[in-house]
Structure formats: structure tokens, C-alpha cells
Amino acid sequence: MEHLFNSVPPFVVFYITAVFAFVLEGRTRTVFMLAGIVLSALNLLGLSAGDNWQLQFMSFELTPVRVDQLSLLFGYLFHIAALIGVIYAIHVKDAVQQSMSLLYAGSALGAVFAGDLLTLFLFWEVLAVSSAFLIWARQTDTAFHAGMRYLIIQVLSGVILLAGAIFYFVQQGNLSFDYIGLNSVAGWLIFIAFGIKCAFPFVHNWLTDAYPESTPIGTVFLSAFTTKVAVYSLARGFPGTELLVYIGAVMACFPIFYAVIENDLRRVLAYSLVNQLGFMVVGIGIGTALSLNGAVAHAFTDVIFKGLLFMSMGAVLHMTGRINGSELGGLYKSMPKTTLLCIIGAASISAFPLFSGFISKSMIMTAALQEKYNGVWLILLFASAGVFHHAGIKIPYFAFFAHDSGIRTTEPPKNMLFAMFIAATLCVGLGMFPQTLYQLLPYQASYTAYDVTHVLTQLQLLCFSALAFVWLNQKGLYPPELPSVNLEFDWLYRRALPVGALVVLQRLKAVQQLVYQGGYKLYCQLGALEHNRQVSKVMVFSQSTAGMVTWLALLLTVFLLVGVV
Amino acid sequence: MTNKTHFFDSEKNVKWVIRALYICCGVLFALDFIVNRYSKHPWEWIWGFYPVYGFVGCVILVVVAKWMRKLVMRDENYYQPAESEAEQHNGGQ
Numbered sequence: 001m002e003h004l005f006n007s008v009p010p011f012v013v014f015y016i017t018a019v020f021a022f023v024l025e026g027r028t029r030t031v032f033m034l035a036g037i038v039l040s041a042l043n044l045l046g047l048s049a050g051d052n053w054q055l056q057f058m059s060f061e062l063t064p065v066r067v068d069q070l071s072l073l074f075g076y077l078f079h080i081a082a083l084i085g086v087i088y089a090i091h092v093k094d095a096v097q098q099s100m101s102l103l104y105a106g107s108a109l110g111a112v113f114a115g116d117l118l119t120l121f122l123f124w125e126v127l128a129v130s131s132a133f134l135i136w137a138r139q140t141d142t143a144f145h146a147g148m149r150y151l152i153i154q155v156l157s158g159v160i161l162l163a164g165a166i167f168y169f170v171q172q173g174n175l176s177f178d179y180i181g182l183n184s185v186a187g188w189l190i191f192i193a194f195g196i197k198c199a200f201p202f203v204h205n206w207l208t209d210a211y212p213e214s215t216p217i218g219t220v221f222l223s224a225f226t227t228k229v230a231v232y233s234l235a236r237g238f239p240g241t242e243l244l245v246y247i248g249a250v251m252a253c254f255p256i257f258y259a260v261i262e263n264d265l266r267r268v269l270a271y272s273l274v275n276q277l278g279f280m281v282v283g284i285g286i287g288t289a290l291s292l293n294g295a296v297a298h299a300f301t302d303v304i305f306k307g308l309l310f311m312s313m314g315a316v317l318h319m320t321g322r323i324n325g326s327e328l329g330g331l332y333k334s335m336p337k338t339t340l341l342c343i344i345g346a347a348s349i350s351a352f353p354l355f356s357g358f359i360s361k362s363m364i365m366t367a368a369l370q371e372k373y374n375g376v377w378l379i380l381l382f383a384s385a386g387v388f389h390h391a392g393i394k395i396p397y398f399a400f401f402a403h404d405s406g407i408r409t410t411e412p413p414k415n416m417l418f419a420m421f422i423a424a425t426l427c428v429g430l431g432m433f434p435q436t437l438y439q440l441l442p443y444q445a446s447y448t449a450y451d452v453t454h455v456l457t458q459l460q461l462l463c464f465s466a467l468a469f470v471w472l473n474q475k476g477l478y479p480p481e482l483p484s485v486n487l488e489f490d491w492l493y494r495r496a497l498p499v500g501a502l503v504v505l506q507r508l509k510a511v512q513q514l515v516y517q518g519g520y521k522l523y524c525q526l527g528a529l530e531h532n533r534q535v536s537k538v539m540v541f542s543q544s545t546a547g548m549v550t551w552l553a554l555l556l557t558v559f560l561l562v563g564v565v
Numbered sequence: 566m567t568n569k570t571h572f573f574d575s576e577k578n579v580k581w582v583i584r585a586l587y588i589c590c591g592v593l594f595a596l597d598f599i600v601n602r603y604s605k606h607p608w609e610w611i612w613g614f615y616p617v618y619g620f621v622g623c624v625i626l627v628v629v630a631k632w633m634r635k636l637v638m639r640d641e642n643y644y645q646p647a648e649s650e651a652e653q654h655n656g657g658q
Contacts, residue, residue, distance in 0.1 A: 457609075494644055
């Protein structure tokens with residue numbers, strides 16, 4: 001240990017609190033969990049950029065804790081997300097969910113403060129395993145299978161990261177986690193590992209598949225950590241990688257089409273999560289100080305507004321037991337406060353001026369134009385209109401308004417409302433006072449969110465998107481919410497691969513039968529053994545390997561004896 | 566259960582909200598001709614660029630998504646049989 005400081009590594013308090021959360025129950029557990037987060041936050045405030053904790057492990061120089069502006073920003077963010085999540089989950093009695101959520105949040109902290117690839121890998125895997133429990137906690141068959149698929153893909157990402165780290169060590173002679181780039185095999189492996197966790201196109205299905213199957217509180221935690229750790233990692237290891245601009249543009253664009261036709265409203269939000277990640281990935285790919293600031297600022301605001309939206313839909317699921325748009329509607333009558341809080345989240349994700357999304361997304365858009373990514377800018381603008389359409393309007397409309405489903409319920413428990421209230425306050429607060437967030441950003445770039453052109457053009461875009469929604473609805477052109485499954489890339493491993501494997505197995509079985517039959521015929525035609533037909537029939541028809549082996553052994557023994565004699 | 570009338574139960578209120586949106590759109594479109602806004606993208610200077618892009622973009626989004634349904638939409642239990650079979654198989658071992 002080269003440098004000692006008064007604070008402990010940021011993940012430690014969370015891990016200890018997770019153990020307490022597992023053994024305690026009731027109010028004591030709540031008090032311990034909230035106190036743990038506050039204590040951890042105080043510990044974090046005691047850290048400052050440049051505080052590094054290094055140690056020697058075998059022949060590796062490791063940096064389990066590296067503190068700089070970038071990791072600190074994500075550290076603050078994860079504390080806010082964990083606090084909101086824990087308050088939202090106070091009413092939940094399940095000790096596994098309670099403790100796993102803290103272990104999960106703690107691992108995210110460990111990952112963003114990891115100064116070397118080995119430490120990053122360790123937290124990467126704990127992040128995967130602890131979060132899988134939040135999916136299984138729903139205790140349905142569907143959740144179990146989705147959780148398994150999720151875990152396999154997440155662990156695979158970890159294994160690829162480890163392979164990349166090994167290659168990196170061989171090439172560079174150290175494991176430090178700084179700029180990596182795509183100039184080596186190690187770089188590509190690590191990039192793919194980050195990409196899987198960041199839900200790059202074709203490897204994003206673990207997210208849209210598993211998140212909506214989790215419990216109401218599980219999804220709130222899940223939406224905050226895994227993908228943001230990936231965004232952090234990309235910002236650390238691959239800033240300015242142009243390929244990311246195009247990957248991000250695809251991510252921002254294609255999920256919105258699925259979001260329009262998806263019936264499960266939490267899955268709609270999962271698609272919009274991929275869409276928002278797309279903006280961040282573009283920001284990282286552009287690689288200027290402004291765009292990188294925009295990417296991490298958008299990660300910051302997204303955790304809060306996406307958390308708020310998932311919380312409001314979790315509240316609907318908790319109170320009504322339903323989450324499909326086709327079964328909901330008219331809930332504003334019995335859940336007016338939840339409706340209002342959801343609308344604040346919707347306005348924030350849509351980037352309405354005075355709400356948090358506006359102050360972060362516009363940084364990325366501006367940076368794209370500054371660097372002459374004109375085509376990408378048009379795609380992002382389309383995605384901005386699209387996100388308002390499916391997350392800003394569709395979510396609140398089909399849950400709380402639309403046709404009255406006849407469901408009459410009450411507002412969710414007070415702790416859920418309070419958690420949503422904190423998130424909503426932050427959405428509005430950050431939207432109105434952007435400097436609060438801007439001063440925490442890691443790179444030097446001046447930016448003013450509010451000027452007449454920005455505000456006017458954004459309002460024009462959004463209001464005319466709303467107009468399109470109204471027009472399409474009045475003309476009966478808007479696709480109705482239908483109970484359905486929409487095929488996606490995961491069809492390959494959920495249907496094609498198992499069915500393909502089954503077909504191959506059946507063919508192999510048929511070939512095996514043919515070989516048996518052919519072998520039998522051949523055997524019968526061997527004149528020398530013709531008189532043993534009865535015996536051979538017994539042997540072949542039994543089709544037992546053990547039988548075959550026995551006969552073979554017997555034959556060999558006979559030959560051997562004859563030879564010896 | 567009380568039969569309380571709520572805000573959007575009245576057709577009049579719904580129309581009022583929609584009219585408010587029309588007025589907002591009208592005013593915002595008109596402002597494009599009054600406000601001297603700056604532009605960086607080659608198409609941004611065109612009058613009404615943002616309103617038209619937002620409206621047309623969303624219509625295209627919905628039309629394409631509706632068309633996609635023909636291609637990708639399946640019964641909601643589409644994945645269920647295979648996965649329950651897999652579970653029975655695993656359970657049997």
C-alpha cells in the first residue's frame with residue numbers, strides 16, 4: 001500500500017451493509033441500509049482526485065482504487081441511485097432482494113473506482129451474479145429463464161474481459177485501466193466485453209429480455225448500474241473511437257421501432273434505455289471534451305429519469321398486478337400522484353426545457369454538429385422525436401389515460417411515492433440549474449444549455465411529435481396495444497438454436513439407427529459367424545453398449561488365447 | 566365505488582387539451598419566422614425544419630413499426646412451450 005487515506009475503498013461500506021441487510025429484518029434493516037448509504041456517501045466525500053490505493057498481488061501491480069473526476073462523478077451518481085432505490089424498496093420483506101441490491105450497487109462502485117483490469121473484472125462478475133438474483137426474485141418461470149440467459153451473457157462478457165486483460169498484460173506488461181483503443185487484439189476483446197454490457201446492437205437482448213421480468217424494485221436497481229458501468233468503462237478505455245459514433249447511432253434508432261409496438265410497458269422502457277445509451281455511446285465516440293462531458297452528464301440524468309419512469313411503472317405493477325398497455329388505462333383517476341411523477345420522468349427523458357434530459361442530451365447533439373457528424377445528428381434528432389413518442393407519450397398515455405380499463409386502485413406505499421418524489425425533484429432541479437451538474441463534469445468545456453435557438457427548436461420538435469401522435473390516434477393509424485411477443489435477435493438463441501440442436505440430435509439418432517441396422521446386416525452376411533445368428537441377434541437387438549463391449553471383450557479373449565496357445 | 570366524473574371523462578376537456586396543443590404548435594411554428602435563430606447543420610436554416618422533421622419523423626416511425634408487426638409479431642406464448650420443455654428436461658435430471 002503506497003498511499004494511505006482516511007477513507008475506505010468506496011465499495012466496502014456497501015458490501016458490509018449488504019451482509020447486515022441479509023441477516024436483519026423490519027425497521028432495523030431499513031435503518032441500517034439507509035445509514036450504510038449515508039456513511040458510504042460521507043466516505044466518498046472524503047476522497048479526492050488523485051487518491052490511489054495500490055498493492056502488489058503476485059507479479060501484478062494492482063490499483064484497486066483510483067479516484068479522479070470521472071470515477072467520482074459516477075460514485076456520486078451510484079450513491080443517489082442506491083438511496084432512491086433503497087427508499088423505494090423499504091416495504092419489501094425479501095432479504096435476498098434487499099441484500100443483493102446493495103451488493104450489486106457496491107460492485108458498480110467497485111468497478112468505477114477500479115484502476116486496473118483485474119479489479120474491474122472481479123467487480124464485473126459480482127455485478128453480473130448479484131443482479132441476476134434481482135431477476136430471479138420475481139419467482140416466475142419466465143423470470144427464471146430470462147435470469148439464466150442474462151447471467152450466461154453477463155458472465156460471457158466477463159470471460160471476454162478477462163481474456164482481453166490477459167492479452168493486454170502480455171502486450172503492455174501492466175494491467176492499468178486507462179485509454180486502451182482498438183489497435184490490438186486485447187483492445188478488441190475488452191471493447192467487445194464492454195459492448196455486451198453496454199447493450200450494443202445484436203448483443204442487447206439480455207437487457208430487453210431480462211429487465212422487464214424482474215420485480216418492481218429489481219428493475220429500478222438494474223436500470224441504474226450495469227449499463228452505466230459499461231458507459232463509464234467505454235469513456236475510460238475508448239474515448240474518441242469513431243466506430244462508437246455509428247454503433248451509438250444505431251442504438252439510438254432501432255429500439256424506438258420496437259418500443260412503439262411493444263405491449264409490456266417496462267419492456268418499452270427497456271428499449272428506451274438502449275436508445276438513451278445510444279446517445280451516450282455517440283458522445284464517447286466523438287471524443288471531444290464537450291461530447292464526453294455530454295455522455296457522462298447524460299448517464300447521470302438518465303439514471304434518475306429512467307429510474308423515475310421504472311419506479312412509476314413498478315408502482316403500477318405493484319398496485320394492479322398488470323403492466324401490459326393492453327390491460328391498463330385510466331389509472332390517473334386512482335393514482336394521480338404517480339401519474340404526475342411519471343409525467344415528470346417522461347418530460348425529462350423527452351428533453352423538455354427545464355427538465356434534466358434537456359441539459360445533457362443537447363451537449364451531445366451540439367458536439368455532433370461541431371465535429372461535422374451531420375448524418376448522425378439527423379439520426380439522433382429522429383431518435384429524440386421518437387423517444388418522446390414512445391417514452392414521453394406512450395408510457396403515461398397507455399398506463400394512466402387512454403381508454404378506462406376500469407381498474408380502481410390506490411396510490412402505492414408512501415416510501416415508493418417518496419422515492420419517486422426525490423427523483424422527480426432531481427429531474428426538475430437539474431433541468432433548472434444545470435450548473436450544479438456541469439461543475440462536476442470531468443473535462444474542461446464551456447457549454448450553455450439555455451439559449452433561444454435551443455429552447456425553441458426543441459419545443460418545436462417535441463410539440464410537432466405530439467401533434468403526430470394526436471393525428472395518428474384520431475385517424476386510427478396508431479398501432480393498438482396487443483398482447484404479443486415481437487421477435488428480435490434473441491430469437492436466434494431462444495428458438496433457432498434449441499430447435500436446430502433438436503433437429504441435429506434427431507438426425508444423429510437416425511444415422512445411429514442406420515449404422516446399427518447396416519452393421520447387423522453386415523454381421524449376418526459374414527459366413528463364418530452365420531451359425532451364431534441367434535447369439536448375435538440377442539447382442540444387436542439389445543443395442544446396449546455394455547453388451548457390445550462384453551461381446552467384443554469375449555472375442556478378443558478368444559483370439560488372444562488362440563494366439564498364445 | 567363512487568361514480569365520480571374525472572377530468573378526461575368529459576369530451577369537452579379532451580378537446581380543450583388538444584386545442585391547446587394546436588395553439589402551441591401554431592405559435593411555435595410562427596416563431597420560426599420571427600426569431601432569428603442560428604443554424605449549424607446544412608438543413609437547419611430551412612423555415613419549419615424542426616416542426617416538419619418532428620411530425621414526419623414520428624409518422625414514419627409509426628408506419629414502419631406497424632409494418633414491422635407483420636414481420637415480427639407472434640403469439641404472446643411463443644417462447645413458452647420450448648422453455649417449459651427445457652425446464653421439465655432439466656427438472657428430470
